[in-house]
Amino acid sequence: MYQAPRGTYDVLPSQQPFWRYVESSLSNSAQSFGYSRIDTPIFEDTNVFLRSVGLETDIIGKEMYTFQDRGGQDLSLRPEGTAAVCRAYIEHGMQNSTLPVRLFYYAPMFRYDRPQAGRYRQLQQFGVEAIGDSDPALDLEVIELAMSSLQTLGLKNLRLVINSIGDTVDRPSYIKALKKYLEPHYESLGKDDQKRLEVNPLRILDSKDEKATKIAEAAPKSTDFLGSDAKQHWESLLKLLDFAGINYEIDHKLVRGLDYYTRTVFEIQPLDQGAQSTICAGGRYDGLVETLGGTPTPAIGWAAGVDRMILNLLKEEAGEVPLPSPPITMAYSGESPKMQSISIARLLRNADHTVTLAPQRSLRSQLRYAASLGSKYVVIIGEKEFSEETVTLRDMDAGNQTSMTLEELLPALSKAKK
RNA sequence: GUGGGCGUGGUCGAGGGGUUAAGACGCCAGGUUGUGGCCCUGGAGAUCGAGGGUUCAAUUCCCUCCGCUCACCCCA
Known part of the structure; x- marks a missing residue:
């Protein structure tokens, strides 16, 4: 008997009202902030992702659905939304429109990893991108949009975790300092983290290994290595968050898995949960448009896993979902x-x-x-x-x-x- | 890629080395030859995930594989 491929699922008629409710609620939230929907193809030239997401990341290294079409083109099912939206931004000359451009998407993504709770090979993501402005007020805007859209959905007890990892130029000195701090602890680190020390020391900070966690507590903070622009940006963002009455936790161990992030990074998690909890994550990516061949353009965005939202909604029995009327x-x-x-x-x-x-x-x-x-x-x-x-x-x-x-x-x- | 748990009709789920594998829900029909829900009766539907092994005998015990699931790795 045939089954849906591993890590995929059917949304049956009885579940449809739930999914449609989530889609329309999120879309309405984004529209109320002046964001417009964009749909991009399900697959892209593989290089769009290779160049943006980062060669060293697991997404590129082992999780992409990559194939050649009959004409020999290298294509990949999109593993995330931001790179494709930036490609569209550049391709359609949006730098000539009124900036910043505010976009949102609701679309399936594909990653070849082992499925588990709230994690699938075809996953539905909702995301927003605000491209073309470096004002911290824009950081505040997308964060506020994230919080309010999740709350409007019916999710409660959300925790906003935030950090700044600095500009590309700030990072080498930070990484150097971090390495210097970690090296004496090399023997106490787990095997995976020992490897990371070479490849990507930032990632040791959010390691789940207990020893690493403890060591990371006292590690140098990225926010102490910010250049003056990034530092000012960071400080005004915190002020703006205070001003807006948005509660946040600064987590110096929060780093992102994708290479394109700069300055602000953040996650939103339900309070009461552990490992699989992040339902929304994002940050600034001021270098990405340029990396993809556009003019240097600051931008910020986030993406949220709809599958996880629904999981949490079901748990909280939140929100009355409108049912279709019977015939x-x-x-x-x-x-x-x-x-x-x-x-x-x-x-x-x-x-x-x-x-x-x-x-x-x-x-x-x-x-x-x-x-x-x-x-x-x-x-x-x-x-x-x-x-x-x-x-x-x-x-x-x-x-x-x-x-x-x-x-x-x-x-x-x-x-x-x- | 690694590790744990699980795999019995459409769904849930009991069972257990011995010729017909419970029960419930759901489905179909009848009780009412023109009237639903409740109730009653009957019916269809399972090569007990697949392959191999042990045994006189395997759905039950053992092995392998596959699948599901949870966790790790990693991650919106």
């Missing part, structure tokens, strides 16, 4: 009445009603069918109604029914709908 069922007995039911169904649908035709079984069974769908109304046409040119409209909740002419049916239903 009116057409029930009948006999061939001519059936034909007439089909015609009347069309009539009702044209008048904006939702209508289904009961399967051709006993009337009793057709009513069971209607009840199991949750139909409030059943339009019954038997031989008697057919010859009299009437219909019987049954109110399933009330348990009563009235006979009426065809002309009376539509007004009766429209009235009932209100």
Whole structure:
């Protein structure tokens, strides 16, 4: 028997209201901040990701779905959204539009890793990008948008964690200092972290290894190595957050897994959870547009995992999700009445009603069918109604029914709908 | 890639080395030859994840594989 590929899932009809609610709620939040939706292709030239995300990252190293098409082009299913949005920004000359450009997306991403709770190979992400302004007020804006959109969704007890990792020019001196601090501890580090000391010492800071965590506590802080511009940016952002009344925790161990981040980085997590908890993460990426071949352009954005949001929403039983209204069922007995039911169904649908035709079984069974769908109304046409040119409209909740002419049916239903 | 847990009808789930593998939900039909929900009766639906081994006998014990799941690595 065929199954959905590992790490993918079907969103069944019963779950659809939930997903649609999340999509529209998030979209509305973004729109209320003046963001516009952008859709980019599901796959891109592989280099778009290679050059932006960073060759040393795991995403590039082992998690991309990369393939050649029949023309020999190197393509990859997108592992994240920011690089593709920047590619579109450059390609369509958005630097000539009014800046900053405010964009959001709701789209599937693909990563080849082992699935576990809240982590899939095809994952749905919602994200925003604000491109073309270095003002810390823009940092505040996207962070505020992140917090408020998650809260509007119904997620509670959110924790905002924030840090600044400085500009590209600040980083070498910080990394140097960090290495210098860590090297004496080399023997006490786990194997993975020993390797990281060479490849990417920043990542030791958010290692899950207990020894590493302890050592990291006293490590040099990236915020102490900021250049004057980045330092000023960082300090004004903190002031702005205070001003906006947004609670945050500075976490000097917060670093990002992607190479393109600069200055501000942040995560949002539900308070009460551990390892798999981050539902939103982002930061500034002032060098990315240039890296991809555009003019130097500051930008900031974040992405949130919709799968994890839904997981958390289900846990918190938050938010009333609007359900689609059940259909009116057409029930009948006999061939001519059936034909007439089909015609009347069309009539009702044209008048904006939702209508289904009961399967051709006993009337009793057709009513069971209607009840199991949750139909409030059943339009019954038997031989008697057919010859009299009437219909019987049954109110399933009330348990009563009235006979009426065809002309009376539509007004009766429209009235009932209100 | 590594480690733990699990795999019995559509779903949940009991069982246990011995010719017909419980039960519940759901589905279909009938009880009411033109009327749902409750109730009653009946029915369909399972090569007990796959392959191999032990045994007179395996769904049950053993091994391998596959799948699901959780965690690690890593990560929005």
